[in-house]
Amino acid sequence: MAQNKKLIKNLLIVLVALAVVGFLAYSLIEYRRSGIAQDGVITCANGQCFWSAHIHVDIPIQICGEKYVLPKFKGSLADHHTHGDENIIHWHDKIAFDAEKKQFLGPTPFALNLIFKTLELSITDERLLGKKDGDLCSGLASTWKVFVNGAFFADWRSYEWKDRDIVLFVFDARTAGEVEKELRQNPIKFPPLGEG
Numbered sequence: 001m002a003q004n005k006k007l008i009k010n011l012l013i014v015l016v017a018l019a020v021v022g023f024l025a026y027s028l029i030e031y032r033r034s035g036i037a038q039d040g041v042i043t044c045a046n047g048q049c050f051w052s053a054h055i056h057v058d059i060p061i062q063i064c065g066e067k068y069v070l071p072k073f074k075g076s077l078a079d080h081h082t083h084g085d086e087n088i089i090h091w092h093d094k095i096a097f098d099a100e101k102k103q104f105l106g107p108t109p110f111a112l113n114l115i116f117k118t119l120e121l122s123i124t125d126e127r128l129l130g131k132k133d134g135d136l137c138s139g140l141a142s143t144w145k146v147f148v149n150g151a152f153f154a155d156w157r158s159y160e161w162k163d164r165d166i167v168l169f170v171f172d173a174r175t176a177g178e179v180e181k182e183l184r185q186n187p188i189k190f191p192p193l194g195e196g
Contacts, residue, residue: 042097049099054092055163058190059115061087061129063171064137068129070119079109080118085193089115112146112167113157131171140173150183152176164190 040053061068070089075081078093096105109118116123126132133143146156147168153159161167166188170179 042099043094044099049097050094051097051104052092052094053163054090056091056193057089057115057161057164058166058188059087059089059169060166060188061169063129063131064142065172068169070121074119076118080115082119085191088191088193108160110160110162111157112159112161128169128171135171137172142171142173145170145174145176145179147176147179147183150180150187152180166190 040051040055042049042051044050059070061070070082070087072082072084072086080089080091082088083090091109093109095108097103098105113123116128122128122130128144131142131144134141136142146153146159147170148156148159148161149166153167156167159167168179168183168188
């Protein structure tokens with residue numbers, strides 16, 4: 001009799017655990033299917049609307065062939081910030097939004113140059129992370145090149161990133177065409193998120 005009670009108790013624990021796992025899996029599938037992660041959520045109250053989301057951008061950086069790692073756990077949670085994931089920028093907050101016109105009311109925080117300023121990294125009109133076009137890598141004049149999801153993007157400072165964009169910064173002597181060709185042959189995949 002005691003053995004049957006123990007068996008029933010263990011079976012109930014397994015069933016509850018399976019129900020919880022099933023519910024979490026279903027919730028994750030519905031969350032992804034809804035588009036909320038990419039499109040955000042618009043909420044309105046008392047005549048004011050806000051767009052809110054939790055979005056990420058991967059920013060791999062190569063300087064003279066070396067990987068540059070952004071500081072971890074840097075920045076305010078209400079602005080661009082990093083967690084423990086390497087070179088992943090997070091943003092989760094809200095922005096004033098015009099629901100009728102379907103547009104933000106004012107500038108958004110998604111221009112790429114704002115990430116470097118918010119994280120207090122070295123950026124000026126001429127230099128990024130201490131390097132400017134014409135500086136040398138292995139004795140060769142080098143330039144900054146920026147690629148958004150594998151495509152060269154000349155006006156990167158004003159590019160407004162979107163969830164799960166991959167924005168590669170490269171400072172070396174290669175041409176943009178050479179780097180683009182390498183990216184087509186070996187594309188960068190968005191890394192799995194861990195500590196974010």
